[in-house]
Amino acid sequence: MKFLIKTTFLLTFSLILLAGCENPFAQTTPAEQLEVPVALEDEMEKEEPMKIITCDMLKGVERQEECRRMLNEITADMLSSEIQQTFDLKRCDELSIYMAEDCKNYIGETGVKGPVSDAELEALRDAMNMTYPEVTDEEDEDMESEGYYDLSQCTVLTTPGLKGYCEKQLNQRVEEEKMRQIIESSDVSRCDELTNEDFKRMCKREFGVFDEEFAEEESVE
Numbered sequence: 001m002k003f004l005i006k007t008t009f010l011l012t013f014s015l016i017l018l019a020g021c022e023n024p025f026a027q028t029t030p031a032e033q034l035e036v037p038v039a040l041e042d043e044m045e046k047e048e049p050m051k052i053i054t055c056d057m058l059k060g061v062e063r064q065e066e067c068r069r070m071l072n073e074i075t076a077d078m079l080s081s082e083i084q085q086t087f088d089l090k091r092c093d094e095l096s097i098y099m100a101e102d103c104k105n106y107i108g109e110t111g112v113k114g115p116v117s118d119a120e121l122e123a124l125r126d127a128m129n130m131t132y133p134e135v136t137d138e139e140d141e142d143m144e145s146e147g148y149y150d151l152s153q154c155t156v157l158t159t160p161g162l163k164g165y166c167e168k169q170l171n172q173r174v175e176e177e178k179m180r181q182i183i184e185s186s187d188v189s190r191c192d193e194l195t196n197e198d199f200k201r202m203c204k205r206e207f208g209v210f211d212e213e214f215a216e217e218e219s220v221e
Helices: 003-019 036-047 061-086 089-094 097-110 118-129 151-156 162-185 188-192 197-206 211-220
Strands: none
Touching: 036 118, 061 089, 089 097, 118 162, 151 211, 162 188, 162 197, 188 197, 188 211
């Protein structure tokens, strides 16, 4: 009888302990690694469809007209940007009179005889990216290579005037990078190393040398 009572007590006590203890394997898998049901994954990946909002949904004629005017300006800016990026002079006439004039002046100043194809524009973007030297020594693999602009990359461009435009843009980026390095060196005298007068002026401004002094130097010359 005593053995039965003792056995029952031990079983009861063991059940209480097991009930109060957590499964030691429950925390072996982080919450973020738990499998997500496929149906739920598909639902999460679905993007919310774009709801079309129109100016007619606004109350009041004045608000609707203002809305249409703003949308027209945004569209005009996007159109102007597209035309200028493709150097398509003829398409400038699709813009309003004043924007068409600016568009023609910009493309004319570039010297590019467009329109430029998508493939050529892609080649232009690649040419204007920084070039990084190949790592040949294992000891240099952990060292960060310093990029540079390579004007020879522009030679692949065939659209008339595009090679010269590419080289001009790269030279400007070289000057910008050099100006940044000069400013970091805190040596105002090095601003004269810049060949672009606008960048030279900007460089000196960073050191507190303003246009008046720059103009005096020019007048002396």
